[in-house]
Amino acid sequence: MELMLDTANLEEIKKGLEIYPINGVTSNPSIIKAEGKIDFFNHMHQIRSLIGEERSLHVQVVAHDAEHIIAEAERILKILGSNTFIKIPVTEEGLKAIKILASRQVNITATAIYTTMQGILAMLAGARYLAVYYNRMLNIDIDAAKVIRELSSLLWANSTNCQILAASFKNLSEITTSYANGASCCTVPYALLQTGLHMPSITKAVHDFSENWEKIYGNRTLLDF
């Protein structure tokens, strides 16, 4: 199982890495927009230095036709390194590019996946991750959990090299349902990760433990024994 941070914010990535078990960072043009008009490749380099080589960095192309998608992918790989995952939307042109790039051993994260069929095609074309758009699917009445279940069983039977990267989350339930239905990876915005631990009941449990301890041992800690 893996967890990725869905942000290009350097502070969030720094803090996120300290606290959470993070396996990589994903972004897309909308996530980049939230950072303003940044020097794109320089910013991506900074993300890479923060996450190190052992975590994955997923960078999305902006071109629409296969020829230019491939050219952008090559530029990303040249500047950011050959281990960068190239995010490509699963359109006809995207699929064409995925097939060509995957045959050159490029790591592909197929994105903008709303249907099982898109996922199957991306898997067959050689993608390493399938970014399934959970919340956006629910918004248009697509059963996102079902798509994840179907893709997960197909991947289990047919591929050793491709996994589901569930994405587009607006609440914790969508994340846990994705994992429970077979997504081996979720990419989550930092603020949403925080909501999982910022709960009054967790704070109260920790507070109750302290109060009970203090009643017996005062302000002594385990280091005082």
Ligand SMILES: O=P(O)(O)OC[C@H]1O[C@](O)(CO)[C@@H](O)[C@@H]1O
């Ligand atoms: O619906 P949203 O919040 O725009 O999210 C789209 C998702 O697509 C991705 O680009 C897929 O990796 C994520 O970075 C993001 O979670």
